[in-house]
Amino acid sequence: MQDFVVRLREEVKQHQLWQPDSKLLLAVSGGADSMALLASMACLPEQERPAFAVVHVHHHLREESDEELKMVQGYCAERDIPFYAKHWQAERHPVRNIEQAARDFRYSFFAEMLQQLQATHVLTAHHADDQLETILMRLVRGSTLQGMTGIARSRPFKGGKLVRPLLGFQKQELYAFCAEENIPYREDATNLETSFTRNRYRQLVVPLLKEENEQVTRHFGEFSDDLQDLLQVAQPMIERQFAEAFVKKEAQWQLDLPVWREMTPALQRSVLSHFISEHWIPAGGTFQRNQMEAIMALIENPSPQKQISLSGGWQVRKRYDTLIFLSALPPENLLFEMSEEIELNRWVELPFHGKIGLFPKGKAFPKDVVATAEIHYVAAERKALPFVIRSRLPGDKIVLNKKQPFTKKISRLFVDAKVPIEERQQALVITDNGGRLLWVPGYAESIWISDSESAQEEYMLLYIK
Structure with a gap:
């Protein structure tokens, strides 16, 4: 045990993984790797051992999960180690991508406990063989340069840090440590199923690489460290x-x-x-x-x-x-339909943001309304009321330029102004009750709209975004 714990202490010190006054959460599934992490943490010298608790997820995917929960809980109880568990009930399991869904559930629980217990770090038992498999899979699949570095020893996580202190240890060393110290653990039988991508690499590819060079696991770890060092040097310029x-x-x-x-x-x-x-x-x-x-x-x-x-x-x-x-696909149909009358002295709430109102010219408003509103004056007879605000339609046209009037399609107007497609689909138009297009709020005013008040205008339109 002494050699194993000494190496763990060296890893912590070399990579500054945590401080003695940190508060840790150990993610323990019950496998050999996480039980080795738990046992070795408990054996750290008291002055170097932060306060820690154990978190465990029962996935309800295998019958053995009940025994794993009891074993980890019992191990912690015998040593007065705080223990917290959460169940991922079978009815919440998705039909597809269950591996990713299980991972999401675990890490959501870890984040929840990090906040609840005011912890600073979450520790997982990823080791050197996990690193080898991860880099191999990403090289074969294709990844970003950062992705090629594999599993990080430490990275930010929900206001704290996610730490992997066993990345310098090979899987066989963890098994040997458990055997030497009589540390209980359970084997997950699904680790032998080659229907899972990682298991195929673990069972079929990695053994061939180790036959070529038994130091391949260490070499992949060194590759990861070197690549991370290189990225760290370039990081200031990139950022x-x-x-x-x-x-x-x-x-x-x-x-x-x-x-x-x-x-x-x-x-x-x-x-x-x-x-x-x-x-x-x-x-x-x-x-x-x-x-x-x-x-x-x-x-x-x-x-x-x-x-x-x-x-x-x-x-x-x-x-x-x-x-x-x-980050996610938007709704398939961004188009919408709207048609509503704008009656005099009334506001109309818009579907995406803001409101529009029609009022007699000269009506007084609070200063905050005047300061934030876009105000236009309208030359229209009483019989032109009520105005209508509606979704734009194919073929909509607007008459522009009072000095030399010309007609332009709204679709062409948007193209010339380089208006994004999403904004075009959400644009509204205002017409009088005869269908004459007066205004495209936020984009264009017709010749019957004015920014300044004069004797010809009888009404004013206020647009608050």
């Missing part, structure tokens, strides 16, 4: 360029394409990889190299407005000089 090119507006990330085009191709790929890994895809999510190449191709496409959908529900839209990144 600086990222901050210049990307901006987050509400729930959307947007890329300024003119700024992007000033970068070298190598820097473009590095900045995009950084954005995908650190800001767009949730921690634990996957993103393949061919998806990044699809985004690059979209940027270079000469079409001013185009969009692509990527696996996982991600979507990227090109809107002239802006690239918009969405």
Whole structure:
């Protein structure tokens, strides 16, 4: 035990994984790796051992799960280690992607307990063989440069940190430690099923690599460390360029394409990889190299407005000089129908934002309304009332330019103004009761609308966004 614990202490010190006054949560499933983590943590010298508790998830996927729960709970009870468990009931299991759903449930529980117990770190028992498998799978599947680094020893997690202190240990060392110290554990029989991708690598591919070189696990770990070091050196420049090119507006990330085009191709790929890994895809999510190449191709496409959908529900839209990144597909039908009369002295609430009202010219309003409203004056007879606010229709036209009037289709108006497709679909128009188009709020005013008050106008339209 002494050698194992000494190595763990060295890992913690070398990589500064936590401090003695940290508060840890150990994710323990009951397998050899997580039980080795639990036992070794309990054996750290008291002055180096932070306070910790154990968290366990019963997935209700195997009959053995009941025994695993009892074993871990009993082990903790004998040593006065705080223990918390949560059940993922069978009725909540999805039909597809159950591995990812189980992982999401686990980490949601870890985040919940991190907040509830005011802990600082969550520890998982990922080890060197897990690292080898992860890097192999990502190399074969294709990934971002950050993804090629594999499993991080430490990364931010829900206001704390997610730490893997056993990445320097091979699986066989964990088994040997459990055998030497009589540490109980349970084997998950599903680890032998080659229907799962990771199991195929573990059972079929990794043994061949170890036959070629028994040090392959260590070499993959060194590769991961070297690549992370290289990225860390380049990170300040990448983050600086990222901050210049990307901006987050509400729930959307947007890329300024003119700024992007000033970068070298190598820097473009590095900045995009950084954005995908650190800001767009949730921690634990996957993103393949061919998806990044699809985004690059979209940027270079000469079409001013185009969009692509990527696996996982991600979507990227090109809107002239802006690239918009969405984390989930929007509703299939963004179009809507609206038609409502605007009666005198009445406000109409708009479906997406704001309101519009029609009032006699000269009506007094509070200062805050006047300060925020867009006010237009309308030359219209009483018989033209009530006005109508409605969705735009194919063929809608507006008469522009009072000095030299001309008619223009609303669709052409939007194209010339480079209005994004989503905004076009949500645009509204205001007509009088004879159908004459007076105003496209936010975009264009007809010759019958004026920004300034004069003797000809009888009404005023107020638009508050």
